[in-house]
Amino acid sequence: MHSITSQYLARFRRLDDGDGAPALLPVTGAQRRFVLVRAMDPAGRPDLVPMFFSFPRGTVDLARLAAAARRLAALHPVLRARPEVLRGTPVLRLGPPEVPVTRVSRAPGEDAAAALRRVLRDWAPQGAPLRLFLTADGAEGADAPDAEGPREVLAVVLEHTACDGQSLNRIVEELGAAYAEDRAADGPSTADAAAELDAYREAVLLQLAAEDRAGSPAAMAYWGDRLRAVGERARSTNGPQSLARYGLPSGSAERRIPASETGASFPQLLDACRAAAEVLYGKGHVVPLGYPWGGRPSGAAPVLGCFLNTVVFPTATGTGPATPEETAGAWWDDLDHAGTPFDAVVHAARAAGSGWRGGLDGLLTVDDARRRPPLRLGGVDGREIHIDGRAVRGPFAVSVTQGPELQLRMVWDRAVHSDETAEHAFAALTGALGAPAAAVG
Numbered sequence: 542m543h544s545i546t547s548q549y550l551a552r553f554r555r556l557d558d559g560d561g562a563p564a565l566l567p568v569t570g571a572q573r574r575f576v577l578v579r580a581m582d583p584a585g586r587p588d589l590v591p592m593f594f595s596f597p598r599g600t601v602d603l604a605r606l607a608a609a610a611r612r613l614a615a616l617h618p619v620l621r622a623r624p625e626v627l628r629g630t631p632v633l634r635l636g637p638p639e640v641p642v643t644r645v646s647r648a649p650g651e652d653a654a655a656a657l658r659r660v661l662r663d664w665a666p667q668g669a670p671l672r673l674f675l676t677a678d679g680a681e682g683a684d685a686p687d688a689e690g691p692r693e694v695l696a697v698v699l700e701h702t703a704c705d706g707q708s709l710n711r712i713v714e715e716l717g718a719a720y721a722e723d724r725a726a727d728g729p730s731t732a733d734a735a736a737e738l739d740a741y742r743e744a745v746l747l748q749l750a751a752e753d754r755a756g757s758p759a760a761m762a763y764w765g766d767r768l769r770a771v772g773e774r775a776r777s778t779n780g781p782q783s784l785a786r787y788g789l790p791s792g793s794a795e796r797r798i799p800a801s802e803t804g805a806s807f808p809q810l811l812d813a814c815r816a817a818a819e820v821l822y823g824k825g826h827v828v829p830l831g832y833p834w835g836g837r838p839s840g841a842a843p844v845l846g847c848f849l850n851t852v853v854f855p856t857a858t859g860t861g862p863a864t865p866e867e868t869a870g871a872w873w874d875d876l877d878h879a880g881t882p883f884d885a886v887v888h889a890a891r892a893a894g895s896g897w898r899g900g901l902d903g904l905l906t907v908d909d910a911r912r913r914p915p916l917r918l919g920g921v922d923g924r925e926i927h928i929d930g931r932a933v934r935g936p937f938a939v940s941v942t943q944g945p946e947l948q949l950r951m952v953w954d955r956a957v958h959s960d961e962t963a964e965h966a967f968a969a970l971t972g973a974l975g976a977p978a979a980a981v982g
Contacts, residue, residue: 588701679692817937850881
């Protein structure tokens with residue numbers, strides 16, 4: 542029996558028009574997930590990965606920034622490729638290195654956060670996968686300095702098919718370096734761009750070969766048994782009235798707690814997310830949580846776009862309440878099969894009798910604060926900030942930043958979860974990691 546990956550590659554090769562021009566690029570299993578999610582969205586909206594940086598007003602030269610961004614897009618194929626589904630086959634189609642860099646005017650009553658939420662909400666599905674937006678911060682129409690002086694906020698936004706969390710560090714570094722050189726308008730040499738394109742194709746093909754091996758009958762049997770009891774629980778409980786009640790489509794909570802020298806282990810974080818899921822969905826329900834994991838295939842160049850798989854974690858490990866040892870043991874077993882592409886995992890679960898269709902009821906991402914570089918423009922380090930209240934694709938998501946402290950953030954879709962229930966879930970999450978449950982927000 543052919544794996545899903547080998548079937549995908551066979552379909553992709555049949556799309557080749559034979560003229561030798563690499564206009565179409567294959568996608569990895571991780572990218573396929575985002576392309577297909579986008580294709581199933583009624584408006585064709587992609588998942589977006591935004592970063593927000595606050596600078597002193599007047600720091601950012603938009604023309605210079607646009608030239609730096611175009612240089613990145615000219616060098617990295619995934620930053621100038623548009624995802625599409627061609628004859629049922631997800632692909633990336635190469636296009637020109639266009640990166641819109643837009644100064645956003647604030648409407649009456651808007652602050653910088655509201656203006657940037659608006660432009661992200663109105664994201665045109667057809668267009669560049671990397672876009673930048675700059676808007677003034679502070680009181681509307683006021684030039685008087687606040688405690689830090691007048692500020693502006695730069696949003697660097699990518700479609701998820703082009704990056705994962707680890708890619709963001711590289712994009713920030715390279716964007717700052719191109720801006721500093723002030724010769725980005727020249728673009729990379731033809732030879733450098735061609736070499737990067739060859740490296741990208743080779744890395745993706747190596748990744749697909751690894752995914753083909755990871756989709757073996759034994760791996761499919763493992764995931765079928767592991768996820769047989771999974772069933773999606775997220776349903777719209779609040780409905781459209783949630784926007785009228787809360788004003789914004791998502792809620793959030795944040796907490797910093799002391800961290801040990803080694804930080805929190807990944808099984809500890811999974812158990813904490815399990816505790817939150819029990820509050821959100823009730824005990825006795827096995828819901829699917831997802832987290833990025835994996836590594837680059839041996840011999841693959843470090844190209845942008847060849848990134849981590851989404852691994853599925855069922856919120857029940859055995860027949861009774863899970864112990865930390867059981868969670869850790871099951872997680873290590875999962876890692877032995879972490880390379881199986883997401884769509885193959887869904888197929889295995891359904892073949893085993895699960896009614897799961899591939900939606901994730903929760904997400905966990907983990908970052909290391911010591912590895913996150915600042916965006917430096919014009920000799921000034923931008924301060925990374927959060928803008929809450931944006932639309933979120935999943936019912937809830939937890940992000941953890943490891944460092945001297947453990948920074949915990951949770952966001953939730955208010956059309957699915959009420960603020961009261963979600964805040965109780967966040968208290969359960971922080972409590973599972975040793976923080977007092979009453980300290981929320």
